[in-house]
Amino acid sequence: MDFFAQQARVRGSSRRLVALFVLAVVAIVTAIDAVVWFTMGHHPAPGEPASSNLPLLFASSLAVLAGIGFSSLFRIMSLSGGGKAVAESVGGVPVPVDTRDPQLRQLRNVIEEVAIASGVPVPDIYLMADEPGINAFAAGYSPSDAAVCVTQGCLDNLSRDELQGVVAHEFSHVLNGDMRLNIRLMGLLFGILVLSVVGRQVIWFGGGRSNRRDGGGGQVWMIGLALIVVGYIGYFFGRLIQAAVARSRESLADASAVQFTRQTDGIAGALKKIAILSEGSELQAVRKHEVAHMLFGESEPFNALFATHPPLLERIRALEPGFREEELARLAASMQQAAAAPPAATTTPKPGGPSGMPGMAMPPVLPAVLAGAAAAAGSPTAAAGFQRAAAVHQSMPAALSEAVKQPESALAVMLALALSLQAELQPAQRRIVADAFGDDVQQVVQTMVGEVEALPPIARLPLVAMAFPVLKQLSDGRQQTLLDTLDALVKVDGRVDLNEYCLARLLRLQLQEARQPRRTPIDGLKKLPACRDSVILVCTVVAAAGCSDEASARRAWLLAMQNAFPGEAIEWTPPPAAWQAPFERALDDLDGLMPMAKELVIQSLARAIDADGMVSVEEAELLRVICASLHCPVPA
Structure with missing residues (x-):
């Protein structure tokens, strides 16, 4: 089972969640309407003309629905800060x-x-x-x-x-994709359970006053009993919804x-x-x-x-x-026995260097059937992916690892990563940094250039990942200035280096989503043919980035096209000189695909990248940025 199949399961869980929530609301509304009708409705005596109770029941139902809806919305809005708010x-x-x-x-x-x-x-x-x-x-x-x-x-x-x-x-x-569903579930459960909370308060205070006043009237007792029943209905359905949605996903995790x-x-x-x-x-x-x-x-x-x-x-x-x-x-x-024994001196062995091909992308967390995962665990190279990640982590210069622990120094590291190695471009880039942040920041950036040059190429984007928690602490204005400055540094010579583009695109995407987490795109509904031109362009850019000549790029691109659109005759066109803007529009278009269509796109890109039997750092970084833009993991 892969990530995209799990996305389909999450969508199924969402539908099940909605169905259970509707069932819970119907049960609560029905119970409260029954109590309202019994205690406040018109019950004509023999020979007395009947009067409709529909307006009363309509008002009661509307009040309950409004209470549940506004309570759920309030709780979801209170968690708009995302994971931080929940923690x-x-x-x-x-x-x-x-x-x-x-x-x-x-x-x-x-x-x-x-x-x-x-x-x-x-x-x-x-x-x-x-x-x-x-x-x-x-x-x-x-x-x-x-x-x-x-x-x-x-x-x-x-x-x-x-x-x-x-x-x-x-x-x-x-x-x-479980986290967004989990936050929605928190909001819906709050809406269901809040009525029982209100009910307990009414019973406690209302019942107490009634007892002091008239020894406990039968009507108050009946309302109290009804509120207890309704409260337990909400509790029962709320816990049932949690269990139904969570169990299968925990086994997969x-x-x-x-x-x-x-x-x-x-x-x-x-x-x-x-x-x-x-x-x-x-x-x-x-x-x-x-x-x-x-x-x-x-x-x-x-x-x-x-x-x-x-x-x-x-x-x-x-x-x-x-x-x-x-x-x-x-x-x-x-x-x-171990707790009673004196502690033994231990040493932590350093992980070996990255295995596999130089520049190979780190493997993602992908759901798998347990039998396959367990079988992989026994292979000699089974832990290579995680060892590569640990090796990349340890390969980072100590000065940079320390710098990305504070917001302002992390900002300087990001700017240093975007500086060109060409001496003729550096004066113009220094002026751009000084104009945006001042001479002090520009000088700090210059002191980090040597450390950045010593950074292994495969560690560039992982260093960005490590800096991300503190970059989020910068003010919105300073974050935007950083993104604008990175764009200016990248375009200073009129052309965009692939590594520089990946850095700027990844940071912009992730910082914008962190600022407005609730606006993060959800799974799209579009099918692959609807995004045909975007698929062709993205595959063209990836094929050209990984090949030294047009003939090789065309062969790699054809492999991708055969995987994405088998049997179709599509003509190769080299990527335009100004490829960045149409490329980004294409990525935004592809993000609206349904999960299984995204899987086909990523598989096609992997075919193009693997056409020459090796994966360069540039290809790995570009694929990582594409996957981040499509909100799916990098393929193993």
Whole structure:
């Protein structure tokens, strides 16, 4: 199973969510209308003319629908800040980019490496410091505004491999489009459950006053009982919706973590520790029910009806088919012995250099059937993708790694990345930087030029990914000035270098989405023939970028066309000299494709790139930018 099939599943989950939500609303409206009719409706005595209750019931239904609708809208709007807003709503605190705490530093390193490997910007990182249970979640509208939040229990109880497995599980939600659905679900559940909250308050205060006044009137008692029933209807349907939407996606996320890390021990070990430790994965946060469908594990003791995850043993056996429950007791005993033994000195081996072809794009987190992922885990080169990401992470000069931890110095690094190596262009570029940001920033940029020149080419965009969390902290005006300056630097010589274009396009796309996360495009509905010209142009640009002569570019382009439009006779046309503007319009057009059509486009581009049997850094960067523009992961 791949990313695009999972996108179709998410769309199916959205339809199921809407159906269950409508069913819940109908049940609540019906229950309240029945109470209103019984307590306030006209019930004529024998011989008395009947009077219609329809206006009363219509007003009651309208009031309930308005209450649910406005409550849901209010909650969704309160989460318009994306992943950051969700993490802070459950007590998460930001993990500083420059933290020196060993546990937090390890957490940041793991998340940064997973982000590099998956081709997405590093998310905001949050910690629930008062939660001893092992749990985590990812939230946001898109990878550009995502936040990953873990509990203190993860840091205290998990090894690095286990933490890596949990983080990979959460990143699968980032890439598979689950996060936007999760935020919508939070809003809809709030709309359903808010009536029960109001009902409890009315019972508490109204019932108390009635008891003091007349010993508890029957009418107040009846209304109170009705509100309790309606409250439980809302609670029942709300929890049922969470369970229905979340369970299948959690199983897929477990498989994705294995596919990504290429080993089952990490995530399986984390699940076993949840089963062994008394805290398990439980949370103490007041709003834990709102995020129950996002979490790595259950937020409270397992309940088969309302469980948002498959049972723990079922999840473990899916990862390790031969696992038996008795093994948990042995593991618990070994953990106790390890805790009692004096700590042994350990060394962390450095990962080897990047394997495979130079410039090969980092593999993404792609959902896979577990059997295939487990088989891959046993191969000699299984962990190569993640090792490449770790190697790229470690290859970055220390000065640049430190610089991207602060907003202003990260801004200077981005400008230094856009500077040309041609001496005759540098004076004009220095003037552009000085005019935009002042002489002080221009001088800082110049001091970083040497470090940027020493940066391995394959590490350019990963460095941008690492800088992204602090670049988002810049004011909107300063972000826009940065983007405008990058465009000016790129065009200073009248032509656009491919590497410079990729840098400017990627930053502009991700910063704009981070500023307005709710406006991030959702899955389109267009089919491939509707975007035929855009597909042809994008494939033409990619083929020309990866080949040194037109004949080779034409052969690569033909391979892409045969994959995208088999049997059609399409004439090759070299890309125009001013290709950037039509190329960007084509990318925006392709972003409106339905998921399976996007898959065909990415497969076609991969055919063109692989036509000569090698993948250059330029091709890898261009493909990464195209995939970011289409909101899908880089192909493995």
